[in-house]
Every structure is written in structure tokens, then in C-alpha cells.
Amino acid sequence: xxxxxxxxxxxxxxxxxxxxxxxxxxxxxxxxxxxxxxxxxxxxxxxxxxxxxxxxxxxxxxxxxxxxxxxxxxxxxxxxxxxxxxxxxxxxxxxxxxxxxxxxxxxxxxxxxxxxxxxxxxxxxxxxxxxxxxxxxxxxxxxxxxxxxxxxxxxxxxxxxxxxxxxxxxxxxxxxxxxxxxxxxxxxxxxxxxxxxxxxxxxxxxxxxxxxxxxxxxxxxxxxxxxxxxxxxxxxxxxxxxxxxxxxxxxxxxxxxxxxxxxxxxxxxxxxxxxxxxxxxxxxxxxxxxxxxxxxxxxxxxxxxxxxxxxxxxxxxxxxxxxxxxxxxxxxxxxxxxxxxxxxxxxxxxxxxxxxxxxxxxxxxxxxxxxxxxxxxxxxxxxxxxxxxxxxxxxxxxxxxxxxxxxxxxxxxxxxxxxxxxxxxxxxxxxxxxxxxxxxxxxxxxxxxxxxxxxxxxxxxxxxxxxxxxxxxxxxxxxxxxxxxxxxxxxxxxxxxxxxxxxxxxxxxxxxxxxxxxxxxxxxxxxxxxxxxxxxxxxxxxxxxxxxxxxxxxxxxxxxxxxxxxxxxxxxxxxxxxxxxxxxxxxxxxxxxxxxxxxxxxxxxxxxxxxxxxxxxxxxxxxxxxxxxxxxxxxxxxxxxxxxxxxxxxxxxxxxxxxxxxxxxxxxxxxxxxxxxx
Amino acid sequence: xxxxxxxxxxxxxxxxxxxxxxxxxxxxxxxxxxxxxxxxxxxxxxxxxxxxxxxxxxxxxxxxxxxxxxxxxxxxxxxxxxxxxxxxxxxxxxxxxxxxxxxxxxxxxxxxxxxxxxxxxxxxxxxxxxxxxxxxxxxxx
Numbered sequence: 001x002x003x004x005x006x007x008x009x010x011x012x013x014x015x016x017x018x019x020x021x022x023x024x025x026x027x028x029x030x031x032x033x034x035x036x037x038x039x040x041x042x043x044x045x046x047x048x049x050x051x052x053x054x055x056x057x058x059x060x061x062x063x064x065x066x067x068x069x070x071x072x073x074x075x076x077x078x079x080x081x082x083x084x085x086x087x088x089x090x091x092x093x094x095x096x097x098x099x100x101x102x103x104x105x106x107x108x109x110x111x112x113x114x115x116x117x118x119x120x121x122x123x124x125x126x127x128x129x130x131x132x133x134x135x136x137x138x139x140x141x142x143x144x145x146x147x148x149x150x151x152x153x154x155x156x157x158x159x160x161x162x163x164x165x166x167x168x169x170x171x172x173x174x175x176x177x178x179x180x181x182x183x184x185x186x187x188x189x190x191x192x193x194x195x196x197x198x199x200x201x202x203x204x205x206x207x208x209x210x211x212x213x214x215x216x217x218x219x220x221x222x223x224x225x226x227x228x229x230x231x232x233x234x235x236x237x238x239x240x241x242x243x244x245x246x247x248x249x250x251x252x253x254x255x256x257x258x259x260x261x262x263x264x265x266x267x268x269x270x271x272x273x274x275x276x277x278x279x280x281x282x283x284x285x286x287x288x289x290x291x292x293x294x295x296x297x298x299x300x301x302x303x304x305x306x307x308x309x310x311x312x313x314x315x316x317x318x319x320x321x322x323x324x325x326x327x328x329x330x331x332x333x334x335x336x337x338x339x340x341x342x343x344x345x346x347x348x349x350x351x352x353x354x355x356x357x358x359x360x361x362x363x364x365x366x367x368x369x370x371x372x373x374x375x376x377x378x379x380x381x382x383x384x385x386x387x388x389x390x391x392x393x394x395x396x397x398x399x400x401x402x403x404x405x406x407x408x409x410x411x412x413x414x415x416x417x418x419x420x421x422x423x424x425x426x427x428x429x430x431x432x433x434x435x436x437x438x439x440x441x442x443x444x445x446x447x448x449x450x451x452x453x454x455x456x457x458x459x460x461x462x463x464x465x466x467x468x469x470x471x472x473x474x475x476x477x478x479x480x481x482x483x484x485x486x487x488x489x490x491x492x493x494x495x496x497x498x499x500x501x502x503x504x505x506x507x508x509x510x511x512x513x514x515x516x517x518x519x520x521x522x523x524x525x526x527x528x529x530x531x532x533x534x535x536x537x538x539x540x541x542x543x544x545x546x547x548x549x550x551x552x553x554x555x556x557x558x559x560x561x562x563x564x565x566x567x568x569x570x571x572x573x574x575x576x577x578x579x580x581x582x583x584x585x586x587x588x589x590x591x592x593x594x595x596x597x598x599x600x601x602x603x604x605x606x607x608x609x610x611x612x613x614x615x616x617x618x619x620x621x622x623x624x625x626x627x628x629x630x631x632x633x634x635x636x637x638x639x640x641x642x643x644x645x646x647x648x649x650x651x652x653x654x655x656x657x658x659x660x661x662x663x664x665x666x667x668x669x670x671x672x673x674x675x676x677x678x
Numbered sequence: 679x680x681x682x683x684x685x686x687x688x689x690x691x692x693x694x695x696x697x698x699x700x701x702x703x704x705x706x707x708x709x710x711x712x713x714x715x716x717x718x719x720x721x722x723x724x725x726x727x728x729x730x731x732x733x734x735x736x737x738x739x740x741x742x743x744x745x746x747x748x749x750x751x752x753x754x755x756x757x758x759x760x761x762x763x764x765x766x767x768x769x770x771x772x773x774x775x776x777x778x779x780x781x782x783x784x785x786x787x788x789x790x791x792x793x794x795x796x797x798x799x800x801x802x803x804x805x806x807x808x809x810x811x812x813x814x815x816x817x818x819x
Contacts, residue, residue: 071701072718073693100704101716105795111712118715510750513787518750522789530694530752574720594754617753618724622763631724639717639729646688646715647737 003034003128006062007120008053010044010069012099017042019103019112025068028117032124036060044069050082057086064130065093066123068116071100089132091573091633096123122645129637133573138612140226140533140569141325143168144560147218147507150178151546152538152553153330154200159557160328161209165564168322169204170232171214175279177201178332182262184362184370186546187410188442194278194364201280215285219319221327221507222596224613225533226569230322236315238286238294239272244310246282250302258290260367264357267367272302276365286311326533326560329517330553331503333539336390336397336493343460344389344490350375351468352461352488355407362414372418380486382424383415384470386458390493392430397493399514402543404491405433409443411489412451425451426483428458428472436547454481461488494543507534508595516542527555530615532569535559574633575614576621580606582628589620589629685739685805687714689798690725692757695746695788702791710795711802714742721745722783723756727767730781734771735814740780740805744797747785757785775813779804 007029011017022040030038037060041049044067056062065088067079072095080090098116106112142165146157149171157167175181181201183193204210213232220231239250256271263269271291274284292299293313303311335356338346346352351374353361364370373379385408390396412425432453434443447453458472467484474481496515497503504511509529510518517540520528527535537553538544544552563569578589578598583606590598590607597613598620600606607629609620618631630636691697697718703710719725722745730741743764745757764783772778782801786794 071697071704073698073701097701100701104704104707105710106712107709108712115712115715122715122717508754510752510754513747513750592759594756615753617721617756618719619721619753619756619759622724622726622759631720634720634724636726636728639719639726640732642717643688643729643733643736643738646717647686647733 003064004060004062005032005035005064005066005124005127006053006056006060007032007035007038007066007124008044008049008068009038009040009098009120010049010067011040011042012069013042016069016099016103016116019106019109020098020116021109021113024113025098025116025120029066029068029120029124032121034064034128035124036062045075045078050078053079053082054086057083057088062088063092064127066120066127067093067095068098068120068123069095071097089134091133092127092130094123094127094130096120118646122642125641125645126638129635129641131632133632135570135573136611137568137570138224138226140563140567141228141323142166142564142567143322143324144326144328144564145170145218145228145230145322145324146328146330146537148172148178148330148332148538148540149176149204149212149214150330150332150538150549151180151197151200152332152549152556153178153328154197154204155550155553156328156330156537156557156560157204157210158200158207159554160561160564161207163561163565164209165561167210168230168232168324169210169212170216170218171212172217173275174215174237174273174285175275175281176204176212176214177275177280179356180546181276181278182264182356182363183359184364184366185410185414187406188436188438190410190413198278198280201278205280212281213320214281218506224610225571226325226563227612228324228327228533230324230327232320232322234318234320236288236317237283238288238291238311238313238315239283240310240312241281241283243308244283244306245308246284247307248284249305249307250311251284253301253305255299255301256290256292258287263360263367264354266357266360278365283310286313326535326563327507328535328537328553328556328560329503329507329509329540330537330556331497331500331517331540333494333543334497336495338389338490338492341389341396344386344458344488345461345463345468346490349461349463349468349488351380351486352490354490354492355404355411356492358411358489362418370418372415374487378486379419380415380423382426382485383487383489384426384428384458384468384483384485385411385489385491386470387427387429387491388457388493389490390495397495397514399543400433401494402433402548403494403545405429406436406439406442406545408489408491409434409446412446413449416449416451421450424485426470426485427451427453428470429453429455430457436545456481494539497540500540503540507531509534509536512542514542516540527552527559533563571612572616574616574631575611576609576616576618576629576631578607578609578620578624579628579630580604580608582626583607584626584628586625589624592619592623594619683806683810685713685802685810686737687740687742687798687802687805688733688738689714689716689742689744690719690722690729691716691743692722692745692752693718693720694752695750696744696786696794698788699786699790699794702789703794706791708791708795710798713802714798721751721753721756722760723751723753725760725763727763730764730767734776734780734811737814739808739811740782740801742782742784742797742801744784744786744794747787750787775816776811777808779808780811
């Protein structure tokens with residue numbers, strides 16, 4: 001079937017024209033089969049450039065368009081929209097790249113021109129077989145699910161709830177607040193962490209639009225953008241939250257103790273416990289693994305003592321299903337356990353603390369009531385703070401954890417402030433990275449308080465004469481140092497949650513090289529993911545301090561709200577399609593599909609694609625032994641045509657001045673010259 | 679081997695990683711040998727082995743398949759599927775006289791523009807060493 005193809009070659013100023021003979025390429029394209037108009041222009045993406053295409057589509061009745069310019073990742077959409085404005089289905093356009101992959105990477109102009117010709121020829125070959133495709137609009141459910149109720153999850157939930165949309169907030173621990181609830185002060189303003197986070201925690205519990213579910217986990221997610229079905233597992237709390245008043249009598253009488261996770265192992269909690277007196281919700285939870293009543297059917301003290309009869313040892317796991325339009329992931333981070341770094345002696349020496357343990361020491365409701373004392377009850381006379389423990393280290397995590405420099409400075413100040421200004425504080429750092437608002441000023445302030453900064457990562461920490469000795473090198477002075485101190489704080493890396501792989505699998509989100517959840521684009525899509533309708537908030541995407549996590553969370557909330565407020569979402573039509581006349585029902589594709597988008601129709605004995613769930617990866621089409629599965633816009637005829645175009649004349653091709661070149665047929669209508677002189 | 683032999687290389691690259699890396703190599707003006715022609719796929723998982731065979735039979739001296747690093751796939755695990763297919767293809771092709779080295783699978787991440795340029799240049803050199811594909815002249819379709 002004969003086509004009417006228009007070819008548009010862009011000069012991109014001198015970016016392309018500097019190497020590629022654009023006029024020559026346009027002239028060459030004019031001679032290709034079915035090309036009725038071929039033009040070159042300085043800036044195709046500009047308004048006059050797009051107008052030229054639109055005018056030609058109308059004037060010459062073009063049914064296919066090829067634009068040869070920059071990378072399709074940059075301007076494919078622009079030209080698709082231009083075609084759509086002229087009434088041409090946008091998928092009847094092929095955008096090929098003669099800039100990034102040709103003019104900018106090829107040294108020789110003749111070779112660059114030859115390459116550009118092949119690229120254009122392939123696009124012309126390919127576009128001839130393009131088919132009209134139509135995006136589908138699907139409805140978006142108005143509710144949003146937020147997973148994780150740390151500061152990022154809290155912020156995202158409050159933002160969404162404020163707009164009037166319902167939020168289902170799932171938190172796996174017994175109360176909300178995340179790591180921020182463990183802190184005492186925040187840098188650089190030295191705000192009390194509780195004073196800024198607890199009001200937000202209360203706001204979450206009181207907001208009628210937020211359905212807060214603590215001690216719960218997301219078990220399964222099915223569906224697609226706008227229509228997710230989420231199964232949430234509620235772990236048995238053994239305390240009836242509707243009846244419990246939070247009086248705390250049960251906590252005092254419980255005889256069973258366990259190491260407190262919230263206090264980072266620095267204290268004990270009971271078998272029935274809540275994280276802190278400020279916990280939201282303040283309903284306690286019974287640790288079913290150690291409670292004597294549950295494990296051995298003895299004790300039962302809490303039930304006897306509870307004035308409201310809230311204790312129920314027979315509580316079972318329950319499941320609840322939610323239908324939401326989008327999901328915001330705010331699953332947060334873990335801090336690295338420095339035990340494997342034997343040289344720092346964590347776990348061997350009592351006076352070596354991790355940063356999060358040190359936060360708990362500082363916290364007024366922590367194990368020491370906010371006093372900085374060592375495990376022997378003494379105040380330290382000298383403290384060494386070691387930066388980049390597990391960060392910027394090829395053996396552990398290569399990335400910078402972003403927060404350590406600043407919290408180390410905060411510790412410097414707090415030690416001077418709480419223990420006394422005569423306390424010696426030494427910072428072993430690699431680089432100081434004080435990048436935020438007011439951070440550098442805080443660094444200066446701490447320096448002026450008399451804190452010592454030593455550049456160099458210490459080699460080891462040993463114990464000599466009852467003191468810890470930090471052995472290292474001051475790389476600025478070029479001398480070895482052996483520094484006796486009473487206490488060491490390790491600024492441990494922020495790392496992905498231990499169960500991140502499981503989270504990534506459940507929500508269908510990819511993990512980056514470091515294990516954090518992968519955003520759509522590091523610069524221009526930091527909150528969205530490759531899975532439409534699933535957004536990221538906070539440190540699950542990478543290390544973040546509180547201001548960054550909060551802004552990121554608001555960004556995620558805005559994305560989720562944009563979807564919910566519009567009410568519909570258009571789904572890309574470049575999905576797979578299984579021809580029922582060819583499908584033999586072998587079901588290989590069903591197992592291959594990473595998105596469970598292929599169902600098997602038992603009655604007809606064929607596989608069927610659910611277009612709304614299909615992302616268009618083409619795994620099924622790449623395998624299907626009978627050729628029934630095809631991926632739209634990348635089907636085999638189109639790819640074969642492209643291969644033909646790219647290879648068709650490669651052997652023995654010479655530029656026209658040197659050889660015969662491609663036979664150029666002069667079409668009836670060929671306004672190439674005229675266009676070039678516009 | 680004739681020194682005038684200039685190989686023709688076809689590359690099937692994934693839109694999210696290697697194609698982006700190719701863009702980055704371009705933006706960073708990393709000069710590459712001009713022998714490579716690229717076909718953009720959405721995922722290496724959609725590279726049907728018949729595209730590779732077709733390319734080899736139609737005049738390509740080497741075929742490069744390149745996608746996201748293992749674990750980084752935009753479509754969860756498409757690159758693993760490509761890895762299996764290329765591995766199997768490399769088992770079969772030598773039986774038809776096509777050397778193993780003519781089909782290569784690599785991982786080039788979106789931020790690795792320099793890696794892309796190096797991969798392309800190395801592969802072109804490897805194929806130049808191998809020489810023109812002689813099996814093609816014997817193939818009857």
C-alpha cells in the first residue's frame with residue numbers, strides 16, 4: 001500500500017548541521033519510497049518548525065511523518081503532539097536521532113552524513129508499517145494508600161487528607177513517628193524533635209480523612225494505576241484499641257522483659273509495651289513471642305489488672321482489602337549495624353555507641369533520661385565521633401549518607417552543652433558536607449565552640465589502660481594520631497530497610513544499585529517510579545535529612561493528588577496484544593509476565609492481555625513460540641523494516657560525490673530547496 | 679584479513695538504560711566509531727532472537743544487545759530474559775558457522791555514557807578482528 005510520508009531533518013542550529021549535511025540527507029530522503037515531501041530546517045522543535053510539519057500534513061495529506069533530530073527521549077512527545085494537532089495519529093510518526101547518536105559522536109562529516117542517511121532510511125522504512133494507536137482513559141479511585149508512618153509518611157498523609165481525599169496509612173510498628181521520634185534535637189536549628197513531630201503524629205490520629213493502621217503490613221498489591229487493590233495484614237495486638245484508654249497500668253505490672261528496639265538496645269521494655277510515653281496511638285501491644293500467657297499460658301497479669309478489660313489473648317491476625325487509586329511508599333531506612341566492622345569494636349567495647357543509640361541517650365524519655373553518660377554511669381571527659389562509618393566505603397556502601405556530617409555537628413554541640421564545655425570532642429571526618437540552609441553556619445558555630453576536627457578515617461579503636469584509643473592518621477598534618485577517649489560515637493550509614501527487596505517485589509518497584517527504591521528519573525522524576533501510580537516519599541528513595549524527606553513527601557502527595565483530583569488517567573497504548581487466532585495456549589507468556597498482566601482464558605484456550613496492567617515490556621512478544629504475542633509500536637514487521645533500513649545499503653555505500661550512492665528519484669512535489677532557503 | 683574491512687554493527691538497546699547512556703555519551707561528545715546502528719527497544723526482554731538472526735543474515739557483522747544492569751530493569755526482570763535468550767543463541771549460532779563473539783550482551787546503565795562509548799568501540803574492534811561474516815554467504819533462506 002502506498003503511503004504519503006513526510007521527512008523533516010533538523011539542523012539543530014549547528015549541532016547537527018555542523019557534521020551532517022542536513023540538506024543532502026533531506027534530498028536523499030526525498031528519493032526514498034513513498035516520501036512525498038522532504039525538508040530540512042534549522043530548528044524543527046521550534047514553533048515555525050512544528051508549523052511546517054502541521055502545514056504539510058494538511059496540504060499534502062501526509063499519513064506518515066519522520067522527524068530526524070535529537071534523541072526521541074527529548075522531543076518525541078513534542079512532535080507527536082504536533083502531528084496530533086494536525087489531525088494525524090501521533091503513533092504514525094517516527095522520531096529518529098541524528099544528533100546524540102550521530103553528529104555528536106562521529107568525528108568525520110562524511111561518515112556522520114552516511115550514518116544519518118541510514119538512520120533516516122530506517123525510520124522511513126519503519127514508519128511505513130506504523131499503525132494508529134489510541135490511549136485509553138481509565139478511572140482513578142479517589143483514595144490513596146500511604147505505606148510507612150515516619151515523618152515522610154505522616155507529611156504525605158496530612159497533605160492528602162487536607163485536600164479531602166481519604167488516606168489509608170499503614171505502619172508496621174506499633175506506633176507512628178519513625179526514626180524522627182527517636183531523636184532529641186534536630187540540626188541545625190536545635191529544635192526539639194518531639195516538639196515538632198508529636199503534634200504531627202497527633203494530627204494524623206485525629207484527622208478524620210486518615211485511616212491509621214499501626215502494627216499492620218501490606219501483604220499483596222494487585223491492579224494498575226488508578227485501580228490498586230491492596231491487602232493489609234493486621235498483626236494481633238492482643239489489646240483492644242477501642243476499649244483501651246492508654247492508662248499504662250499493664251506496662252508496670254508485666255513481669256517479662258525484653259531488649260527495647262526503640263531504645264536501640266540501650267534499655268528494656270516489657271512484653272506488653274509501647275515505644276514511648278508519647279506514642280501514637282498510645283494503645284500498648286503485646287509481644288506474642290515472649291508473653292508468658294501467650295507462649296506458656298501462665299501469668300495473665302495484664303488482663304487481671306486492666307481496668308477496661310481491653311486485653312484479649314485470643315486475638316488473631318486479620319486481613320483487610322482496600323481499593324485505592326495510588327500508593328505513596330514512605331518505608332524509610334535502617335541505620336547500618338557496625339558490628340561487622342570489627343576494627344571499631346562495636347559490641348566489644350561498652351563505650352562505643354552508634355549514632356542512633358547516642359540519639360536515645362540524649363532523648364529526655366530515653367534510657368538515661370537525656371543525660372549523656374556511659375554504661376558505667378560516668379560522664380565522658382572526651383568523645384571521638386567517627387564520620388562515614390559504612391558510608392563512602394567500597395566495602396560497605398559507596399554512597400554518602402548525607403545526614404552524618406550534620407548530626408555529628410549536632411552531637412558536638414550537645415556534648416559541649418550537656419556534659420560541659422571542658423569535654424574534649426574530636427571529629428574524624430573525610431569531608432565535611434554541610435550543604436543545606438543554615439548548615440555551614442552551624443558548622444562554623446561548632447568550630448568556634450572548640451571542637452577538634454581531624455581529617456582522616458581512623459584505622460581502629462583499641463582499649464589501653466581502661467581507655468579507648470582511636471588510632472588513625474591526620475591527613476592534613478600528615479601525622480599518625482593515637483587519641484585516648486572515653487566514648488566513641490559511630491556515625492553509621494543510612495541503608496535500605498532490611499526488607500526492601502520484599503517491599504520492592506510487593507509494590508512492583510525496582511531497586512537502584514544501592515538497594516534503595518528507584519525513582520523514575522534521578523533529576524526530573526524523583527518522586528514517581530516506573531510503576532504508574534506508585535510514588536516515593538522520604539528515605540526509601542535514598543538518604544535524606546528531615547527537611548528533604550518532608551519536601552519529598554509533599555511532592556509524592558502532590559503526584560498522588562494530581563491523579564486523584566483528575567479522576568482519570570490515560571494509559572499508553574504501546575502494550576502487548578495476543579492474537580487469539582494464532583495463540584496455541586501454551587501459557588509460557590503467563591509465567592513470563594512480570595506484571596501478571598496476562599490471563600488465560602480457559603474457554604477459548606488462549607492467553608489474553610489485560611491492557612491496563614501491561615507495561616509494554618514485550619517479554620511475551622520476544623518469546624512467544626507461535627508469534628501470537630505482539631507488542632504494539634514495536635512489532636516484528638516494524639523492527640524488521642528498521643533493520644532493513646539500517647543495513648540495506650551499508651556494504652559498499654559511498655557518498656554521492658564519490659560513487660553512485662542511492663538512486664534518487666525526483667518526486668513530483670519536492671519543496672526541499674525552497675524549504676532550505678526559508 | 680583485509681585492513682579495509684569496516685564491520686557493520688547493529689545494536690538492540692533498551693530505552694531506559696543503554697539508550698539513555700547513548701544519549702549521555704552523545705551529550706558528552708564521546709566520539710565513537712561510526713559503524714554502529716542502533717535500534718531502540720523498550721526493553722532487552724523484547725529482543726526476539728529472530729531480530730538478531732535476521733540482522734546477521736541481512737548484513738550485520740556483529741550484534742550488540744545492551745540493557746540495564748541486573749536488578750535495575752525498568753520492567754522488573756526483562757534483562758534476565760534477554761540474558762537467557764542471548765546465552766541460548768550463542769549456543770546455537772556456532773553450529774551454523776557464526777562465531778560466538780558476533781553476538782554480545784552487555785549491561786550499560788543510564789548514567790554510564792563513557793561505558794557506552796567504550797563498549798561500542800571495543801565491540802567494533804572485536805568484530806573487526808573477527809573479519810567479515812563468512813557464514814552469511816553460505817546461508818540459504
